Amino acid sequence: MNDNLMNYFSYGMYLLSSKNCGCIINTACQITSDVNNLIITVSVNKNNYTNEIIKKTKKLALSILSQDTDLELIKTFGFKSGTDKFNNYNYETIDDCNVLTDNIIGYLTADVIDTIDCDTHDIFIAKVNKQKLVNEENPLTYKYYKEVLKGAVNKNAPTYNKLDTDKLEKKTTASGQEVWICTICGYVHEGSLPEDFICPRCGVERKYFVKK
Numbered sequence: 001m002n003d004n005l006m007n008y009f010s011y012g013m014y015l016l017s018s019k020n021c022g023c024i025i026n027t028a029c030q031i032t033s034d035v036n037n038l039i040i041t042v043s044v045n046k047n048n049y050t051n052e053i054i055k056k057t058k059k060l061a062l063s064i065l066s067q068d069t070d071l072e073l074i075k076t077f078g079f080k081s082g083t084d085k086f087n088n089y090n091y092e093t094i095d096d097c098n099v100l101t102d103n104i105i106g107y108l109t110a111d112v113i114d115t116i117d118c119d120t121h122d123i124f125i126a127k128v129n130k131q132k133l134v135n136e137e138n139p140l141t142y143k144y145y146k147e148v149l150k151g152a153v154n155k156n157a158p159t160y161n162k163l164d165t166d167k168l169e170k171k172t173t174a175s176g177q178e179v180w181i182c183t184i185c186g187y188v189h190e191g192s193l194p195e196d197f198i199c200p201r202c203g204v205e206r207k208y209f210v211k212k
């Protein structure tokens with residue numbers, strides 16, 4: 001299937017969180033307009049720790065990231081997995097969910113009212129409890145993140161484009177050098193890989209690379 005069309009979908013950039021967990025997503029959507037019954041959806045990979053906790057607690061928070069969000073924050077929440085990601089950031093606990101106090105335009109908290117199993121991802125349908133506008137800055141868009149900040153996309157994101165990596169891999173293999181691929185973001189490294197190598201795109205260690 002030619003998937004180029006998918007590259008033209010537009011998205012925002014969000015931090016989806018729950019109790020002591022959180023991950024970057026670009027797949028949040030407002031479904032209803034009634035302020036007394038605001039419903040949103042998020043698409044979350046079944047391998048994400050945040051998915052497990054949202055399923056357990058049925059609670060989530062969604063923060064809209066601001067355009068000047070530090071890329072380190074996206075590396076932490078978008079490429080690492082687990083409970084300790086909030087350690088280096090200021091946050092509050094709101095409706096049992098961790099919510100960042102900096103780098104956000106605002107947040108909402110919501111209760112999951114239904115879940116749709118979509119192969120690799122679950123769609124959580126959630127009813128909004130609270131919403132708060134914190135800072136009226138420009139929100140970070142997916143396009144800006146990729147094209148201006150040159151940010152990488154995690155393979156767990158629905159929008160991860162394996163074709164881009166495959167093309168780059170073929171081109172690099174043709175050069176006759178050793179080729180190493182980052183299994184998290186698809187970064188292609190040409191030549192031998194030093195022991196202390198850190199992926200320049202997403203920040204993970206050498207153990208996440210495979211040799212082609």
Ligand SMILES: Cc1cc2nc3c(=O)[nH]c(=O)nc-3n(C[C@H](O)[C@H](O)[C@H](O)COP(=O)(O)O)c2cc1C
Pocket residue numbers: 021022023024025026027043044045046047048049050051074077078079080081082083145152153154156157158
């Ligand atoms: C730009 C970007 C967009 C992403 N979008 C999504 C998304 O929409 N849904 C999803 O499940 N994961 C998405 N991810 C991947 C998760 O953020 C990533 O798998 C994260 O490490 C999961 O953390 P956790 O296991 O602690 O929950 C995205 C990552 C990046 C960098």
